[in-house]
Amino acid sequence: MPAFDCAIVGAGPAGMSAAIELAKRGARIAVLDRGRRAGGQIYRAVTDSPLPDTQVLGSDYTEGAALVAAFEQADATHFTQADVWHVGDDSRILFSRQGETHELHCREIVLCPGAMERPMPIPGWTLPGVMTAGSAQVMLKSDATVAEGAIFAGSGPLLYLIVAQYLRLGVPVAALVDTTPRSNYFDAAPMLPRALRRLPLLKKGLSLLREIRNAGVPFFRGASALQVLGDEHAIGLRFIAGGTSHEIGARTIFLHHGVQPNLNMTRAMDLEHQWNPEQLCWQVKSDAFGQTSVPHVSVAGDGAGIVGADGARAAGRLTALNILHRLGRLPRTDRDNAAAADLGALAAMAPFRAFIDRLYRPTKALRLPNVPTTLVCRCEEQSLAQLRAGFDQGARDPNALKMLTRCGMGPCQGRQCGHVLTELLSDWRGEPAEAVGYYRLRSPQRLLTLDELSRFHAVSAEAAE
Amino acid sequence: MNADVLIIGGGIQGCATAYHLARQGASVVVLEKDYIARHASGVNAGGVRLLGRDMAEVPLSKASMEMWQTLSDDLGQDTGFRRQSMINIALDEADMETLRQRKAMMRCEGYTHERIISRDELREHLPHVNPDCVGGVTSDLDGYAIPYMATNAFRLAAERHGAQIVAGEEVLNLRRVGDSWLAQGTTTRFEADTVVNCAGAWADRIALMIGDNVPLSHAAPMLMITARMPHFAKPVVGAVSRQLSFKQFENGTVLIGGGAKGFADRANNRTRLDYSKLANAARTAVEFFPIMRRSAINRMWAGLEAYMPDNLPVIGPAVNATRAFHAFGFSAHGFQMGPVVGQVMADLVLNGQSSFVLDAFRIDRYDRKVL
Amino acid sequence: MFQSLRNPNDERVQLTVNGELIEAFVGQSVWSVMALNDQSITRRAALSAEARSAYCAMGVCFECMVEIDGFPNQQACLRRVSKGMVVTTQDITEMTEASDACV
Numbered sequence: 018m019p020a021f022d023c024a025i026v027g028a029g030p031a032g033m034s035a036a037i038e039l040a041k042r043g044a045r046i047a048v049l050d051r052g053r054r055a056g057g058q059i060y061r062a063v064t065d066s067p068l069p070d071t072q073v074l075g076s077d078y079t080e081g082a083a084l085v086a087a088f089e090q091a092d093a094t095h096f097t098q099a100d101v102w103h104v105g106d107d108s109r110i111l112f113s114r115q116g117e118t119h120e121l122h123c124r125e126i127v128l129c130p131g132a133m134e135r136p137m138p139i140p141g142w143t144l145p146g147v148m149t150a151g152s153a154q155v156m157l158k159s160d161a162t163v164a165e166g167a168i169f170a171g172s173g174p175l176l177y178l179i180v181a182q183y184l185r186l187g188v189p190v191a192a193l194v195d196t197t198p199r200s201n202y203f204d205a206a207p208m209l210p211r212a213l214r215r216l217p218l219l220k221k222g223l224s225l226l227r228e229i230r231n232a233g234v235p236f237f238r239g240a241s242a243l244q245v246l247g248d249e250h251a252i253g254l255r256f257i258a259g260g261t262s263h264e265i266g267a268r269t270i271f272l273h274h275g276v277q278p279n280l281n282m283t284r285a286m287d288l289e290h291q292w293n294p295e296q297l298c299w300q301v302k303s304d305a306f307g308q309t310s311v312p313h314v315s316v317a318g319d320g321a322g323i324v325g326a327d328g329a330r331a332a333g334r335l336t337a338l339n340i341l342h343r344l345g346r347l348p349r350t351d352r353d354n355a356a357a358a359d360l361g362a363l364a365a366m367a368p369f370r371a372f373i374d375r376l377y378r379p380t381k382a383l384r385l386p387n388v389p390t391t392l393v394c395r396c397e398e399q400s401l402a403q404l405r406a407g408f409d410q411g412a413r414d415p416n417a418l419k420m421l422t423r424c425g426m427g428p429c430q431g432r433q434c435g436h437v438l439t440e441l442l443s444d445w446r447g448e449p450a451e452a453v454g455y456y457r458l459r460s461p462q463r464l465l466t467l468d469e470l471s472r473f474h475a476v477s478a479e480a481a482e
Numbered sequence: 483m484n485a486d487v488l489i490i491g492g493g494i495q496g497c498a499t500a501y502h503l504a505r506q507g508a509s510v511v512v513l514e515k516d517y518i519a520r521h522a523s524g525v526n527a528g529g530v531r532l533l534g535r536d537m538a539e540v541p542l543s544k545a546s547m548e549m550w551q552t553l554s555d556d557l558g559q560d561t562g563f564r565r566q567s568m569i570n571i572a573l574d575e576a577d578m579e580t581l582r583q584r585k586a587m588m589r590c591e592g593y594t595h596e597r598i599i600s601r602d603e604l605r606e607h608l609p610h611v612n613p614d615c616v617g618g619v620t621s622d623l624d625g626y627a628i629p630y631m632a633t634n635a636f637r638l639a640a641e642r643h644g645a646q647i648v649a650g651e652e653v654l655n656l657r658r659v660g661d662s663w664l665a666q667g668t669t670t671r672f673e674a675d676t677v678v679n680c681a682g683a684w685a686d687r688i689a690l691m692i693g694d695n696v697p698l699s700h701a702a703p704m705l706m707i708t709a710r711m712p713h714f715a716k717p718v719v720g721a722v723s724r725q726l727s728f729k730q731f732e733n734g735t736v737l738i739g740g741g742a743k744g745f746a747d748r749a750n751n752r753t754r755l756d757y758s759k760l761a762n763a764a765r766t767a768v769e770f771f772p773i774m775r776r777s778a779i780n781r782m783w784a785g786l787e788a789y790m791p792d793n794l795p796v797i798g799p800a801v802n803a804t805r806a807f808h809a810f811g812f813s814a815h816g817f818q819m820g821p822v823v824g825q826v827m828a829d830l831v832l833n834g835q836s837s838f839v840l841d842a843f844r845i846d847r848y849d850r851k852v853l
Numbered sequence: 854m855f856q857s858l859r860n861p862n863d864e865r866v867q868l869t870v871n872g873e874l875i876e877a878f879v880g881q882s883v884w885s886v887m888a889l890n891d892q893s894i895t896r897r898a899a900l901s902a903e904a905r906s907a908y909c910a911m912g913v914c915f916e917c918m919v920e921i922d923g924f925p926n927q928q929a930c931l932r933r934v935s936k937g938m939v940v941t942t943q944d945i946t947e948m949t950e951a952s953d954a955c956v
């Protein structure tokens with residue numbers, strides 16, 4: 018069966034950039050994404066927005082349209098609405114599309130699954146009405162759906178961005194509850210001089226905060242001890258700020274304190290991972306070209322370690338250059354010459370990224386649950402106290418604890434509890450996260466009906482074209 | 483480190499053997515290269531099945547089944563065992579004929595635990611079965627347990643009786659020197675009077691160190707588990723002539739097996755799945771139980787299992803060395819046998835004999851008699 | 854309260870959510886339609902039977918699992934509406950029994 022030279026999973030900035038570069042030099046490629054259009058998180062629906070006017074979303078968003086257009090013109094087989102549920106290191110990719118399973122083969126694989134938001138296991142975080150700030154943005158971009166009178170709580174640029182977008186659209190916001198601790202400003206200060214080389218980016222961030230403040234939205238800083246109020250549904254948020262306890266009513270509460278790589282695909286492949294102590298998350302081990310511990314598998318973009326959209330574009334192109342070299346289409350010196358600009362750009366971005374990471378580093382009090390009854394595993398409803406009991410019974414490793422408590426066994430397969438568990442066990446054992454490790458993951462990447470699985474077809478590269 | 487008995491392998495056979503030995507006062511060390519229940523014993527389908535056993539295995543399997551009924555109490559630890567009965571479904575008259583022949587054979591041996599059921603009784607126990615199915619055979623004592631919990635229960639009980647479990651220690655070398663077995667582990671040296679080989683899919687390598695050759699192979703049977711679905715099947719389900727096997731646990735999840743094999747990479751402790759075969763298993767399950775069409779698979783995996791050419795285990799003394807014993811090669815149905823195998827091995831080690839006839843399980847049963 | 858900023862003249866389809874006939878814009882996610890129509894309970898938690906609702910809206914939390922056209926475990930945030938679709942809150946706990954055998 019004719020195979021593709023390369024298959025790319027994920028059509029965000031990383032995947033699209035890789036595809037454009039590969040197609041430009043004649044490689045036969047397949048791009049798979051579960052979305053109906055390319056774009057990824059940041060450029061979601063940028064070419065077919067349901068919003069009457071997309072200017073309010075900002076130029077970082079609208080500028081994505083050019084990349085999507087370039088990608089759509091590139092000579093690549095784009096499988097839209099293709100939900101990839103298995104990627105094997107034997108170069109087989111299985112995906113589900115319109116209720117059927119398809120299998121395709123490829124020489125090289127690039128994984129660009131992007132990021133997800135870091136869970137915030139505060140009391141009440143499983144109540145209906147509690148969502149992530151990213152979800153507010155997804156609903157806005159792809160469905161033009163907004164929540165009026167919501168509270169936004171947490172910290173980080175994405176949180177401020179969505180609040181500003183809401184305000185520009187005239188959507189009332191109940192409050193912005195900022196949890197960035199004062200100490201982060203001191204910790205990040207020494208990194209400021211190097212970050213200043215990216216002055217425009219800094220200015221952009223500051224102007225967002227000014228925009229929010231000027232709009233008169235109640236703005237609380239240094240908030241801690243967050244707790245969602247309500248029995249059947251969220252009705253408000255309680256927190257401490259400025260030394261006093263506050264309670265604000267709202268039926269929608271958006272939480273956010275940063276993003277982390279979407280790990281399940283790279284973990285299920287058993288690629289080597291490492292703990293990133295700055296970003297406090299697991300990431301795939303890879304070289305400057307995104308090549309992983311399995312040479313024919315590369316990673317790019319936020320799925321490989323948080324780099325942001327510009328970083329993702331650069332990483333995607335670099336990955337493509339290396340793969341072209343591996344495919345015999347680009348001599349090493351040409352690869353290296355072509356790569357110089359992006360390598361330089363990534364290096365130049367690093368100090369700013371480091372500054373932002375430090376400034377908005379989520380506090381431990383929000384990364385880890387403090388109340389014994391707070392659920393860590395949402396799917397199997399395992400609380401902090403239940404996990405501790407399992408640990409005390411001798412389950413000291415994520416997999417042993419999973420076997421004992423079912424934590425991480427549910428439909429999300431550890432996406433929500435995995436990082437929390439690594440950090441909890443690291444605390445309890447008094448050992449670094451690296452020594453604790455992570456769940457052993459397997460396919461499928463999402464629930465798959467027997468009906469879908471039983472309709473099994475092979476896709477050949479020729480037929481696809 | 484010294485002990486009376488060194489057990490190699492921390493699966494259910496190793497842990498059950500350790501439990502029975504320690505209970506009777508022997509000093510026992512279990513060496514496990516990964517962690518307890520990491521392999522077949524922790525990731526199997528949990529089927530506790532007497533139904534359809536090979537004739538040679540029936541006496542052991544029957545005894546084991548009796549033990550399962552009270553095992554959680556005996557070990558002081560939940561094994562997750564639930565007696566739910568098991569049914570093998572007959573698809574057509576040919577299947578029914580197979581069942582009748584087996585029944586005659588069973589009766590000759592005096593076994594009565596398998597009972598043929600009619601189409602009506604089948605539907606009574608399994609209301610969601612495809613109405614085309616014509617009947618089946620059932621065994622009442624059968625059920626399932628939770629593999630990790632059961633294996634761990636043996637381990638904890640063994641430890642309570644003083645057995646030492648050493649995880650992360652791989653036996654790299656094993657020699658008989660004078661009256662002792664010397665084992666070189668990854669970090670430590672061990673010395674014991676007696677050695678028991680419970681090394682699962684790696685047992686042929688340990689057998690070789692002991693001095694016995696054995697035609698063991700290994701494979702990776704695959705499983706898939708669904709998200710919770712409404713309860714629709716209490717008994718464990720199999721089929722007479724098709725690769726169907728599933729059970730619905732109390733929590734509503736359904737574990738689907740059927741014997742399809744993936745790829746076993748035992749040198750690297752890894753398995754790889756064959757998804758087109760899993761697709762076949764999905765088709766079979768839906769064919770027999772249309773309600774399963776809408777169930778959703780949450781996870782797929784495979785385990786490394788040891789197989790003998792006749793699908794019967796090796797249980798008994800080494801033939802080319804003294805004070806060495808084997809229990810391995812369970813060929814995808816050894817979980818149910820764990821409790822009795824532990825007892826048999828303890829009897830062999832401590833008394834030199836077992837009350838069971840073990841001829842069919844001799845390690846040298848494949849030795850060439852002529853060139 | 855969730856609100857839609859879409860042009861009211863955009864093309865619509867009809868579907869049923871928990872027995873209620875609802876109009877939705879073509880291409881909308883099932884979750885969005887539920888949220889806009891005050892039907893935000895997507896599922897009951899499997900052990901406690903507590904009400905749950907969409908959390909991430911991007912496919913990584915599996916809190917939005919609903920039953921669509923008889924198929925349970927469908928992620929409402931990833932599925933798009935279609936004409937005549939039947940959506941119900943998913944209520945499968947450890948205690949749920951299957952309804953009588955269908956043929």
Ligand SMILES: Cc1cc2nc3c(=O)[nH]c(=O)nc-3n(C[C@H](O)[C@H](O)[C@H](O)COP(=O)(O)OP(=O)(O)OC[C@H]3O[C@@H](n4cnc5c(N)ncnc54)[C@H](O)[C@@H]3O)c2cc1C
Nearest residue numbers: 027029030031050051057058101130131151318319325326
């Ligand atoms: C909710 C959210 C909102 C964000 N909003 C912004 C923003 O407004 N501005 C900003 O600067 N940054 C934003 N970010 C960060 C931004 O996503 C990244 O910096 C950037 O998009 C990374 O690009 P990428 O190509 O690595 O991944 P992504 O853009 O995330 O692309 C990943 C793609 O992979 C697809 N995918 C993943 N898994 C599968 C699978 N199994 N099968 C098929 N397809 C799959 C997804 O559908 C997606 O299209 C956001 C992040 C998140 C999580």
Ligand SMILES: Cc1cc2nc3c(=O)[nH]c(=O)nc-3n(C[C@H](O)[C@H](O)[C@H](O)COP(=O)(O)OP(=O)(O)OC[C@H]3O[C@@H](n4cnc5c(N)ncnc54)[C@H](O)[C@@H]3O)c2cc1C
Nearest residue numbers: 491493495515523526527529653682785812815816817818
């Ligand atoms: C997918 C699957 C489904 C199954 N379903 C069922 C079922 O439903 N019912 C049933 O009865 N049976 C079933 N079985 C079979 C059953 O699981 C096995 O027969 C049984 O668990 C074997 O137990 P064991 O202790 O011999 O092997 P294992 O559990 O494999 O234990 C052997 C251990 O020895 C260790 N080891 C190996 N070499 C060394 C060394 N050199 N040093 C130290 N340690 C070493 C290994 O790491 C391993 O942990 C199934 C098996 C599989 C794989």
Ligand code: FES
Nearest residue numbers: 910912914915930
């Ligand atoms: S809301 Fe999280 S998966 Fe749909």
